[in-house]
């Protein structure tokens with residue numbers, strides 16, 4: 001057993017090492033052709049073509065997203081997924097290093113495929129997940145059911161020298177997030193000649209903001225409510241017949257976020273009633289779920305990273321701050337997105353410094369090491385039913401707890 005597994009491990013490592021030049025060339029191509037969310041036509045095609053050339057069955061345009069794909073090898077269970085991103089930032093380029101996320105997932109897939117080709121029962125899929133910086137391709141893909149039947153999903157995101165793998169209970173969190181659009185339709189009138197004939201939509205927006213400000217005292221400490229006025233009227237001498245605002249409603253769990261969305265809607269209804277205007281309340285984009293990090297899987301990834309010589313600082317428990325489309329994956333299947341360093345210092349993210357680090361020798365070296373750790377973890381999940389069992393148990397119990405967290 002151990003000798004056989006050692007051979008599969010060696011197959012994984014050499015599949016990644018032997019293809020390193022081609023993998024880095026792919027990443028450099030993506031870096032040199034930065035494409036923003038949902039426009040990643042060259043990048044996604046390059047990734048899908050690469051995987052097809054290496055023997056994966058490639059399904060392009062999954063979930064009706066032209067730049068999404070699913071590339072699969074192997075037939076049997078369990079089914080392990082690696083997630084690749086490749087969208088760039090408007091005006092900056094690859095200032096979030098998604099050209100490295102692309103090859104982290106692809107290299108891990110290539111590695112685990114080598115183990116499956118060498119006789120390990122299982123299936124591996126590399127998912128190309130667009131638009132992480134915008135609508136969140138993973139949200140749409142999760143809604144479309146493309147992750148159904150996946151037993152575990154892994155990915156890696158580059159970071160600074162402070163990057164960690166979320167091995168500690170309470171680390172690796174992200175907030176659930178829903179954007180809401182609130183529009184009020186009133187009646188225009190001359191603001192001096194006949195204001196009594198007007199119904200003021202801007203007043204409703206002002207009352208909405210005041211109501212939400214009052215709500216803030218009565219929400220859990222991890223909730224965030226932040227918004228802007230997107231339309232406040234057309235001229236001071238016209239009673240605004242139309243006014244609108246957009247808010248992000250964030251909370252530690254999807255369930256509590258839903259509670260808060262209802263409260264915000266009640267406030268908007270109250271504001272409309274007070275001013276005699278009509279409310280239009282909508283959710284223009286699907287919600288991001290909070291992130292349920294799978295710690296048994298993260299600990300195994302970290303163990304492989306240590307063994308491969310990429311030792312990271314210890315993760316610390318922390319409240320979620322931002323939101324990620326990984327959250328929606330983590331509600332469907334056990335998930336880990338580890339971070340790892342591509343810089344030997346701390347710097348501002350989404351910056352020119354990151355653009356440079358994302359095309360650096362250190363960036364490529366550490367990305368390939370992380371890919372090996374992900375693939376080796378995938379192999380462990382395929383050959384060790386007790387590890388897969390503990391990963392699934394952790395997933396189910398934490399999902400149940402958060403769904404009840406209200």
Ligand SMILES: [Zn+2]
Pocket residue numbers: 096097098132157
């Ligand atoms: Zn990113």
